[in-house]
Amino acid sequence: MxxxxxxxxxxxxxxxxxxxxxxxxxxxxxxxxxxxxxxxxxxxxxxxxxxxxxxxxxxxxxxxxxxxxxxxxxxxxxxxxxxxxxxxxxxxxxxxxxxxxxxxxxxxxxxxxxxxxxxxxxxxxxLSVHFGERYQQIAILALGELTLTFGGLPYTPARAVGFAAALLTALLFWQIYVLQSNKLVDRSVHRRPRQSVYLAPYIYAVVVTGVIATSAGVDLVLHEPLGVTTPASWVVLIVGGPVLFVVGRMNSEYVLLG
Incomplete structure (x- = not known):
């Protein structure tokens, strides 16, 4: 920029x-x-x-x-x-x-x-000094999606537990990524500015996709917290979202910092 x-x-x-x-x-x-x-x-x-x-x-x-x-x-x-x-x-x-x-x-x-x-x-x-901030803000907005569903549903103890799990997941995601993203991107900017600009949109697409998939999994859990006939696709979504997020975060550090 x-x-x-x-x-x-x-x-x-x-x-x-x-x-x-x-x-x-x-x-x-x-x-x-x-x-x-x-x-x-x-x-x-x-x-x-x-x-x-x-x-x-x-x-x-x-x-x-x-x-x-x-x-x-x-x-x-x-x-x-x-x-x-x-x-x-x-x-x-x-x-x-x-x-x-x-x-x-x-x-x-x-x-x-x-x-x-x-x-x-x-x-x-x-690059500008706001390069890292941009991607930090994107992640913060995406993480907010994890906790938006609970308010529109009737209260049950099972849903409360599911919401607590979603909130804990959002906090862990924040600790894993957002807490250090500015330092990560800013360091990569000084080491490999061209590579940072060129690859960052693709790297962070994986991270945000992981958050979106996790949000969809949370939505399923909150709507059917005691479901006993969970399809395999639900399991893939609920488990795969966090896995994709972590893989994207690991890949971002590897690509941007080597």
Whole structure:
């Protein structure tokens, strides 16, 4: 991230993304019901507003070319997000997965864009002091999902035990990852800045996926705390989520620090 981008973010551009993320969060529970289009349109709208705002703000410094590449690919993937919002749930997953694949593939190829070309490799060595904070905040938001289900369910002792287990899991996840993530990323930034920028989105996708899977497992436990005919897929989800989280955390330290 360039210094110019950092200056823009320090200049008070955060409220708009914050509102956009909050609106997305409201639509997430009904993403495969009647709120698919609401989720998709809010996500795409957030990315478009962010991209256009940064391009306008960075143009005087002639530092807008990178944001133009990002915006181009978000428009491409955004089409699939919007179509998925209109589509039936059976098609929605495939369309949204295709949009995610486009985003990650574009990042892996350094956002090749007509006229602009790819992001120069030397730009991957330009980082701001907020690089580590960004991923720490992502993990904190994801961990919050672990304890949101309990409030909407009738109280039973079994559910209380399940909620306590979810809370303990969230605290352990925080200790394992969030507590040291700033130091981990900041050290890797100084040792391998290019590798940190290039690989961090993929590494932390594994970590966040582990949290999401664990959250889904918690939801199952809280809805059926005394279930005796638990399908094997439930066991895989409940156990696999924490395992995936820990594997992602181990991989992040190995890749970023060697």
């Amino acid at each position: 360039t210094r110019a981008t950092t200056a823009v973010r320090q200049g008070g551009a955060a409220p708009a993304p914050l509102v956009g993320v909050a609106l997305m969060a409201v639509a997430i529970p009904g993403a495969y019901g009647g709120r698919g289009l609401a989720l998709a349109s809010r996500y795409v709208g957030l990315q478009l507003v962010r991209g256009v705002t940064l391009i306008i703000a960075l143009r005087p410094r002639r530092a807008h070319a990178r944001e133009e590449r990002f915006l181009f690919w978000f428009v491409v993937s955004g089409v699939l997000w919007i179509i998925g919002g209109f589509a039936a749930p059976a098609w929605r997953t495939g369309l949204w997965l295709a949009a995610l694949v486009i985003n990650y593939l574009a990042a892996a190829l350094r956002y090749p864009t007509p006229v602009r070309g790819r992001i120069p490799l030397e730009q991957y060595s330009q």
